[in-house]
Amino acid sequence: MRVGCPKEIKNNENRVGLTPGGARSLVAAGHEVLVESGAGERSGFTDAEYEAVGARIAPVARQVFEQAELIVKVKEPQPPELAALRPGQILFTYLHLAPDPLQTKALLEHEVTAIAYETIRDASGRLPLLTPMSEVAGRMAAHVGAFYLQQPNGGRGMLLGGVPGVPPAHVVVLGGGVVGLNAIKVAAGMGARVTVLDKSLPTLRYLDDIFGNRIETLWSNEAHVEQALVQADLVIGAVLIPGAAAPRLVQRRMLKDMKPGCVIVDVAVDQGGCVETTRPTTHADPVYFVDGVLHYAVANMPGALPRTSTLALTNATLPYAMQLAGRGVKDALLADPGFLAGLNTYRGKLTCAPAAESLGIPYTDPRTLL
CATH class of the missing domain: 3.40.50.720 (NAD(P)-binding Rossmann-like Domain)
Structure with missing residues (x-):
């Protein structure tokens, strides 16, 4: 051929x-x-x-x-x-x-x-050709979020891991799949406080087993999402329904209760985004603000690496x-x-x-x- x-x-x-x-x-x-x-x-x-x-x-x-x-x-x-x-x-x-x-x-x-x-899909039902780029994008998401949390870049001016005597940033990860797992690895490794939400209890048990008390897990529903967003400094959207549009877990009305200068990195943008205010951006023009919240929604994140x-x-x-x-x-x-x-x-x-x-x-x- x-x-x-x-x-x-x-x-x-x-x-x-x-x-x-x-x-x-x-x-x-x-x-x-x-x-x-x-x-x-x-x-x-x-x-x-x-x-x-x-x-x-x-x-x-x-x-x-x-x-x-x-x-x-x-x-x-x-x-x-x-x-x-x-x-x-x-x-x-x-x-x-x-x-x-x-x-x-x-x-x-x-x-x-x-x-x-x-x-x-492979024999186990996993997504073998999506996985490597999800690994890259998940790890990138924590780095990108840390970069945009810097005040000159539009963020709240917080160091992801904090320093002795100063609390770390709070990272909220929506979705505990491949993207979420890799985002957690990097964010927790940098010393951030990490909360992950997912609708799958087996996924939350798995994450709890491997990360222990280094992270918090919450079952994903509207009340828990709202609760987490109010506390978040960085939100990483890592939701995936294979082949379908991503569910809009973060609604526009929720942004008004978030901290000014907090950052959203919506990795789900390829499937429409899990944030209502997400619109695709590019590496040439990656961010925009809605209601004081910085949005990063580059649709080909791994293209930077x-x-x-x-x-x-x-x-x-x-x-x-x-x-x-x-x-x-x-x-x-x-x-x-x-x-x-x-x-x-x-x-x-x-x-x-x-x-x-x-x-x-x-x-x-x-x-x-x-």
Whole structure:
């Protein structure tokens, strides 16, 4: 199969969908790899490194989209990329369709076979292709929050861990999944007071077992969220319902009771955000204020750490890309129900049930189409 890797064009998206090592594996398996010139530069990979393992370099993205049967990317296709996609072409990337009706409509109209990293499941029901970027984003969230708590950056002027005689900042983490767990690791490691809320009691028990009295756990309901927000200096939104829009746990009315200059880092922004006042921002213009509360809602946080993020992502995505290239879409997906869960659009039909429900578009069971 001819596999294409274009340069990412989303604002400050510095990752690349395929490392030279990944290209080498595909070439060794008999596939042709076409990489847009400069695609890996911001992650520290040169064109020469791709050529050295047998990949071809395309001078412009148009050639990649025209020639490749399988497109491997990082972020959802931007408008020029959507226009370049053709019927039957396989797109393998993060999609996050639930809050994005325009992208969904374009993929359906172009009859793209779109497979989303974030809805693929493994045999245990986990999300193996979302996990590495959730780990990066969760750890970043605590660092970003600490940065914006500095008064020159708009925050309350608090050191996350405090100092002897001065209490630490209070970090509230909404959601105890992969993002939340990694945010807690860093925030607690920096000495912050940490409270985590989740609706899953087994998750809260697990977090209590591993962190002990270094954190507080609360079962998530509206009263407990309000109680935690009043005390918070930094709020990290780490809520995920795979494939669906994130629930709005923090409502606009709640902001008036929060401390002036407190910080919200909404990692759930990719799925619409778990804060009512969240709107996507970019690394070029990452923050804004609502009712005196600083909001950070960059939709591609790991793009700021492209070397780490690209290597971690390719570790997870390459085995699946090899299956697609080696077996084709139908055989690869039907052989693995978890992989099949990643199929979001096919032959003009929406095949991801949570996205269909969020968007109000009819759902089609992919097994009836393959």
